Each structure stands twice: as C-alpha cells, then as structure tokens.
Amino acid sequence: MKFSTASPVFFIFSLVTAAAANAVPVLALPWGEDGEGKRKGDYGYGGCDGGGTRSPTRRADDSADISASLIELHKNLCEIPSVAPNELAVGDWLATYLESRSFTVEKQEVARNRNNIFAYLGNESQTRTLVTSHIDVVPPYINYTYHSNGTITGRGTNDAKGCVAAQIKAVEALLAEGLIGEGDVAMLFVVAEETDGAGMIKANDLGLTWESVIFGEPTELKLSLGHKGVLRFNIQAFGKAAHSGYPQLGINANDHLVEALYILSKIQFPGSDLLGDSTLNYGVMGGGTAANIISPYANASVAIRLAADPLLVKNLVNEIVRGRSITLTWFERFYGPQYLDHDVEGFETEAQAYGTDIPNLKGNHKRYLYGPGSIFTAHSDAEFVTVTDLIESVEGYKALIMHTLS
Template sequence: MRFPTLSLLLLAHQAQAFQGQHPIHEPSISSTSTSPLLKLHKGLVEHESITGNEHNVAKYLISYLKDQNFTVESQDVGPWKGSTNPRENVFAYIGKQRKTRVLVSSHIDTVPPFWPYERRGDEIWGRGTVDAKGSVASQIIAVEELLAAGTLEEGDVALLFVVGEEVGGDGMKKANDLGLSWETAIFGEPTELKLASGHKGTMGLEIVAKGKAGHSGYPELGKSANAMLVPALNLLLNVELPYSEKYGNTTLNIGTMEGGVAANVIAENAGAKIAIRLADGTPAVIEKIILDTLLKADEELDVFFSSGYGPVYIDSDVPGFDTIVVNYGTDIPNLEGDHKKYLYGPGTIMMAHSDHEHLEVKDLENAVKGYKALIEHALK
C-alpha cells in the first residue's frame, strides 16, 4: 500500500468571496444626519473600502482629522496583491507629542460587497456601518469631546486606523514600524457595547487532491480527486478538537470546495479551504490533530496551513461594563508590545459581514460614552 504524502506550506490568508451577497431590502431615501457623530459615520460608510481599496476612505479620514486640529501621519502599507492602489494607515495625535500613554484603534477596511449608506428611521444600514466604521466614528468623537472638556493633554491619546484587518492584518503589522509603545490600547470592534474578555484564536488550511482524469464510464482508467477529498473532509468534520470552559468548542468550517470540470469526467483536481476557530491550544497542536486525522484517509493529499494564533486574553477590569467572549478574530495579536488591551464597540457581530449589516443610532451615541469611560480609566 502506498503511504499518503502530506506537505506543509504557510500560505497568506485569503479573503472570503461575497460575490453573491446582496442587501435583503430595497434602498430607501436617507434622512438627514445632523450630529457630528452621525455626519462622520455617514462619511466613512459612504467611502467604499473593501480590503485592498482603502485609499479613498483614508484620504477622507486624514482630511477630517486635520480639520479637527489633530496632527496626522500617513503610514504607507503598500498595495494589495495584484493591485497598484496605494494604501495607508492613519495615525493622529494632539500637538507634537506622538508618544502617548493610550492608543485608540480600529480598522477602516470592510469585507465585500459594498452597498451604500442608508438611514432607515433609527437604523443605519450599509457595509461597514457595524464592522468597523461605527467604532471608528465613535472613537474619534469620544476623543474630540474629551478634548473639548479639557480632559486630555498632549501625550495622553493617539488614534490609529489601519487597513487590511479583514484579510491578514497587514495594516496593524505595519503599525509596529511606528516605533511606539503604549500603556493601554483600546481596540474597536462590534461587542454589543460590552467589554470583551477574550476571543478565540484562528488559523486556516487548504487541502488539495490530485487525481487522474478520464471518462466517467470507465472509472478504472482514472482516479477521482473528488473521491479522494470527500472522505478526508468527512473525517475532519468528525474529529475531536480542543475545548475550553471560557471559549467553548474549537470549530472547523469548510468554507469553499471545488473539484472537477463536468459530471461525465473523472475529476483530476479538487480542493477545499477551511477556517478553524481555536478555543484552546496552539496552531501547532491543531496542525498535528489535522495531519493525524488526514492520514487515516489513506490518500495522497497536499495540506497547506496558514499562520494563526491561539485564544487571546483581553483585559476587562473597567467598572460599569458588562463583559462578553467573542468568537471572531481581531488585530489585537498583531500589535506588538506589553500593553493593557481592551476590546469594545457598537453593534453586534451577528450583523457584520452579512446582507443585513446595520446598527441603531443609539448604539453609536452610547459607544461614545463607553470609549470616553475607557480612555479616562486608562489615564488614571
């Protein structure tokens, strides 16, 4: 019996395709937004910024922050794969002091597809309204209000808005080149206005099967890559993965599958891409479990693992906030340094990445209050 071969290779994480996704409602006429918070949020959402195409929203944000008398730096991140479009992080602070005690940060990219801002009564719809332009807008207004109240001084707070969070985190990784460190970093993501006390880890893999094409009427003359792949995936669906009391089960999602060219042709090639959310352990532990499981399929399969990380602890010691554990990934592991970490923001992840992404006006308004409380706590 020929022993199966399994090869390992680190691959860059790929964006999920949302080409078939459309909003579940027909657009209606937007009402006029009057408050600075709603105006800023609307301006951010109206600028399409799918990962790789963040330049226009960055320019808008730079202009806005300069108008509010922030000192603004643009940090070049470089074009997205296969593109020549410029991309930049936006770093802003008060006066001349770029070294601050607190960093307030979120991301300005979104998942595809784009659809525009729409106001429906007390609800605001559109791509990025929740993830994460709601956080960006409320963070900025929170800092502005603290400045107006005389609570902040030079050296207290900096703002950092990064590209690429949705696909690999290249913006936040580049931010490490700023050469700065902070006592506290406050990250913005949809947490239902609760403090997240941690989130699951993440990693990905791709399984590729190589068969031999032939006529489906003579299966003995070929070897079906689909028939090689399906049993392997079935084994993974039934494998026991690490569990923890805090984060629950480690979950495995077969996100994409493809194979073959026609029903009457033996499939020569097949593949699947899988995302794993780690509740316990490390990517190395999960890799061993996956490889040991796939060996039981007794097929020649190539396995490509993407880089990842285990569960992430997040500080949640601020009085007056409820707490939550979230299953999604963030930029928190991508920012180097020995700082306290908080994760907070308006909206729910259940709306993010969906065909019904929206939040309520009161969520944005309450988030401003929440960010102000977090900043003030960090500066005590």
C-alpha cells in the same frame, strides 16, 4: 455606571421623518433636572470620579451637537466605499477631517495606495493610550441608509466604521472637556484587517509603545473577555482523469477530498471554558473539469477558530489525515486564543468567536476590545447599527480611555 441601552445615562431621541432618511438627523434631548442641580445625562467616568480625579458634567446643548456630529461623521465614513484593498479614498478623507480638528496626522504607507491613518495631539506621537480600529470593509459595497426608526444600514456601519466614528468623537469630547492633552491618547485607523492584517502588522514599524490599547470591533457594547484564534490550511487531492463511463480506469480526486473533509468535520477539537469549542469550516471547495470526466484534482480551504493551543490542534489534524491521499499546506500566519483585559467597572462582558487585529500589534500593553453593533449582522447584506448604540459607544470609549489614564 452601567452601560446598557436601558440606562437613563443615554439619550432618548426624537428622529426625523422617513422622508429625510438619508439626511443627518436632528436629535432631541428630552432629559430634565433630577432635583439636585444635575441633568439626568450627567456622568462620571468609571474609576475616575473620586479622590480628586477628573469628573465632568455635560450640558444638553453640548450633547446635541456631539450627537449630530457623530452621525454626520459616521455617514461620511460609510458613504465612501472602502472594500479592501481600495481604502485610499476613505483614508484621505479621514486624514483631512482629523487635520481640520487640529490633530497631527501621519499617513503610514502599507502598500501602494493603502495607508494607515495615525493621529495625535500636538507634537507628541508617543502616548499612554492608543484607540484603534479598521477602515477597510468586506465586499460588496452596500449603500448607507438612515431609517426613521433610528437604524442605520449599509456596509461598514458596524464593522467597523461605527467604531471609528465613536472613537474619534470620544477623543474629541475628552479634549474639549479638558480631560486629556498632549501625550495622553493617539488614534490609529488601519487598512487590511479584513484580509491579511497587513495594516496593523505595518503599524509595528511606528516604533511606539503604549500602556493600553483600545481596539474597536462590534461587541454589542460589551467589554470583551477574549476571542478565538485562527489556524488555516489548504487541502489538495490528486487523481487520474478517465471517461466517467469507465471509472475503474481513473482515480477520482473528489472522492479523496470529500472523505477527508467528512472525517475532519467530525473531529471533537479541544476548547476552553471561556471560548467554548474550537470549530472547523471548509469555506471553499473545487475540483474536476466536467461531469463526464473522473476528477484528476480537487482542493479545499479550511479555517479553524481556535479555543485551544494551535499546535495541539494542528497535530491532531495531521494525525487524523495521516496516510490519506491528500496533501495539507498550512498557512504560516496563525494565532491562538486571545485573553483580554476587562478590569473596568460598569460594563457587561462577553467573549467573542471571531478574530481581530489584536494579535498583530506587538507589545506589552493592556488590550481592550469594545464597540457598537453586532457581529451577527456584520459581513451580511443586513449589516446595521442603531443611533442609540453609536451614542452609547462614545460614552463607553470615553470611560475606557479615562480608565487607562487613571
């Protein structure tokens, strides 16, 4: 089973006109019979379609209902602003939705008005598999817009409310098909992934363990091989203020900062064959009080995307700046490269350069990373996901869930 946009497994859609751009679309399903009594949309799950294991089929009218409800769920999630730390409204809506689908729902308080949403079947919160993603987004809020070409734009459409919607619909579908039951799968949707990871860190207090955890982030429908780690520090430079007409009377902190950043930017950091180079970015800089005053203070915030051991990189940075007129302050929280499980047939694979909540969830579980949309548009004013990718990701999540339970 190959999950690609060219696969006949997935739907070809007749989309509504541009005049209905903001409405939930009605999706036509044009597949026919293949001559053996099965529709071209029928499927089995990777690793679960032989030897007496479970292998369902689906009907076109069932798929049409699932597709329309997926787009509606995605729309509702995206239309509720949830720029961190203001995730309360979307969390409350999601909890109500899941309860209406007969899931048991717990709200786990992370901070005042910030709740993780944890859902499972029946009374069994301890399950074999967990599917999880995040409900917070980066600023600014951008309106949800459904376009007649099957593209959906807006904040969170791929990062990561596309994952949230597809994961929920995957679980709902497997439940309706009788393939999962109480004790098999739980869902966890966390806050604060885009900031400090406080939501997933708090999830450790649930006191639960899983055999497998399926994380949702935009991976272009590819199963992740791994992703880079992150190491952060601040730089401070101190000088002495003076009139800019007499620079010899002062010490320019900006000069010290710029020189240090230039040297750091030229370091060839160690990397790996899988993840490539470790890369440094100084994303925030500040200094000085006025153009006619020698700057007495300057600072910068730096992040390194790690493809190598974090302590090795940290020691290299410290050695490079040793003896310079700057001070480095390292963030306490950091993590190294993450190497993930990908033992599932039928998926393309790829490594990612971004970070996720994966290292924040402790345990010995298998770790899978998958989702619709591209990180290349996430966090931008052009963020989008396509309808076909959303639909395909539901099938991908179903296959991953069934693999973990096989």
